[in-house]
Amino acid sequence: MKKLVLAVTIALLLTMVSGCGDAQKGDAVTINVLNWGDYIDDETVDVIKLFEETTGIHVNYTTTASNEEMLVKLKSPDSIYDICFPSDYTIEKMVAGDMLHPLNKENIPNLSNIDERFMDLPFDPGNTYSVPYMWGTVGILYNTTMVTEPVTSWKIFWDEKYAGQILMYDSIRDTIGITLKMLGYSVNTRDEAHIREAEAALTAQKPLVKAYLDDPIKDTMIRGNGAMAVVYSGDAVLCIEENPDLAYVVPDEGSNVWFDNIIIPKTSRHTAYAEAFINFLCDAEIARANTEYIGYSTPNKAALALLDEERIADETYNPSQETLDRCEVFRDLGDFIEVYNKAWTRIKAA
Amino acid sequence: MKRTVFAAPYAVWMAIFIFAPMLLIGYYAFTDGGDFTLANMRAGLDAMYMQVLIRSIWLAFRATLLCLLLGYPIAYLLSRMKHGTATLLSVFFVVPMWMNFLLRTYAWQVLLDSGGILNSLLISLNMPGQQLLYTEAAVLLGMVYNFLPFMILPVYTVLTKMDASHIEAARDLGANGMQTFFRVVLPLSMPGVISGVTMVFIPAITTFAISRLLGGGMFMLYGDLMENQFLLLNDWGSGSALSFILLILVIISMAVMRRAERQAGEEGAKLW
Structure with missing residues (x-):
């Protein structure tokens, strides 16, 4: 009996070790994403999987429930995150604390899809550090x-x-x-x-x-x-x-x-890959999939144009200027x- | 000599995972940016926090009492059963503990919900539906449910180890069932009761999450308050001060229970 237990344990350990080996074989870069719960399409278009398949970058995805928690997690000296989605006032706090990486906009050509109304907002003039994701x-x-x-x-x-x-x-x-x-x-x-x-x-x-x-x-x-x-x-x-x-x-x-925005913390060691991820999220089709799945309004003009007329006319989804x-x-x-x-x-x- | 060698890993474990965190709590509670200060402690003794502490103690007290009233008879019945049956039944109490308490608490949310099983049952019996979830009673229920095994097991252990000849002697000397129980069994089982009370009261007073899940954020407990200070407000100083105050309270209550346990042990011995 004891021998059997031992054999099973060893077999389990071996599969675990070999499992780890497989994951590292491709030598793929991993970016760590910290998002809100239920805040990316994983049903109609599996956005994360699609990104991994198109770019070969591995995504480690985790969620949290409040801006305050995001701040605590990013402030930690051994923070591992490369992408995070804080709200407006939290961005201001992060900028004041010198916690953000200034975006290299050459890596984010899809930024031109974002509605001008939602660019250059008071919490991040000139969008130096952030791109609006949902509002x-x-x-x-x-x-x-x-x-x-x-x-x-x-x-x-x-x-x-x-x-x-x-x-x-x-x-x-x-x-x-x-x-x-x-x-x-x-x-x-x-x-x-x-x-x-x-x-x-x-x-x-x-x-x-x-x-x-x-x-x-x-x-x-x-x-x-x-x-x-x-x-x-x-x-x-x-x-x-x-x-x-x-x-x-x-x-x-x-x-x-309110605006939830995509940012890269200063502690990120894969900023170019993270910018590729931001660019991917700003793609009109991807942004459409996300806004349709999440139900939150998209600041992406190109994505909005792809939506049903009914959705665009919905005052809850797309409130009037008034x-x-x-x-x-x-x-x-x-x-x-x-x-x-x-x-x-x-x-x-x- | 050999024995101390084997204990070394445990000592290291204690130092890293028990002693060091406590020192850190002490450090954060009494410093502000590295300088000694009593400001955190003074803030921690604020009337508002005390009100939450009193609510927590009162709730923990009621939870412990309910656990005792429910747990003792269960343990007693188990101890009277055939050994095999008792073992099987006690497994039923232990198995749910293998599952994370948060999951079990979420399950209660579903049971107590206005559209949940209990309310559907009430309504199908033509009785008015009740607001069960997000009440203080729901928090109490969650605590009793989660901590009950900690009461049953120590009492059960003491009762099964009790020398049956004591009970036989009591019967021989003319005591009836009630007298045997209250004059012999109960006093002899006191050490088990006291360790059960300790094992329920301490986690009950440090409860958090249950109050949020079943109380809907309406009945903040001291544990929730501490969680808030650290995670929501990022205020480690006052969070540590609150932890420190609770730690002292826990140490005091453990000392009281220890003394009670020793007395109970002596009295048990005195009986004979």
Whole structure:
């Protein structure tokens, strides 16, 4: 018996060793990609596989759930990542911390596919370090069978009628941001009094809230387990596809318009390969596959032109300029973020 | 001499994976950019954090009590069974522990959900559906479910090792079933109960993730708070201060349980 166990163990070890050998035989370069969950097409077009097949570059793909986590991971002295997809204000922070590699645009000819409206944004003037990947708004996803009144204001999240049916986003800037908008302030306010007011509002709202969720908010809404939720427009597109009772609106008070962008950390040792990856993602067909799979809006003009007319006309997917004018982009708050963080911890701990 | 040689790898292991991280926690808790400071500790003792700590202790206390009330009878029944049956049944308690606790907790999400199995059952019985998920009770359930085996196993071990002649003697001397249990079996099993309580209370008080998955972020526990400080806010100083405070609390509760265990052992001996 013991001999048998030993034989099996040795056999297993041998296959493992030979398995490793095979993987290294091609001497392929590996780039490490850190993305959000569910943020690249792996069904219709398997984007990563296609990239590996066309370029021979191996991709090691991992995901994370928040900008804050991305920042922590990239800051680590032994960070291995070559590509990452942080949001607008995080880019600003990374630029300030000298964490980003200036892109060699000669390696990214497909950059010309990006809509001029989404180039040269305040968080990265001249797109020195980043290329926009996806964009969208923050708004209210509501279930029309439970909410029959017209939804026009963030104030509906404070309506006691919907106690126990309200889902809030488990994210500091988004949730405090929409509260600031409701109160008539900027999402980038640096006034402690404004934050105190938002904190008081969110603490008072807590008894009405069913849960603070991040990704699971989509499933919960699709299955009709909540009357309304704070969501990103792209998630709203997906949810409405799954459950036609749902509707999305950007309230009159305005909201946040956000951009997730592709960057290369300074610690990357394969910048040219990483730029090849960025170029691949900016290809019109690839960008179309990604935007169709993810449901988030693409800043890629060439890809947008390839979409159905129905999709282009969808206000959730492709908001009008009038809606965009009501929205603000997040800016990095520097050390003032501490005030937001403390307020958030107090809200969550209450 | 030989024995110490064999223990050396373990000592190295302890030094690297247990002692060094604790030193690091101490270092980060009391420094800011390399300079000694008490600011982190002062911030860690903030009323808001204390409120979370008290909530965690209270929840851990209830979880431990429930585990004891459920676990003791189960362990007792197991110990009365034929050895083969008992072994088989105890496997049922241990096997789920081979699976990662996060997966098992996710499974509870599905069970407790408004459209989940429990609610479908209620509705099919013409009873109103209940909000089960994202409640404090759901968090408590998750804790009891995850930690129950840690209560059953030590109590079961003590009960099976108990000398049956003690019980026979009690019966011979005229004690009825209740008297035998409360005057003989229970006192003799106290060491098992106390190690069970320790093994449930310590992980319960440091719980995180369960509260987020089953409580929907509505019932923040001390473990979640620490996770937030490190991962979300990147504030290692106050995160370490919170860890340090919890560490002290854990050491105190372990000391209390140790003393109780020793007393229970002595009392058990005194009985005879």
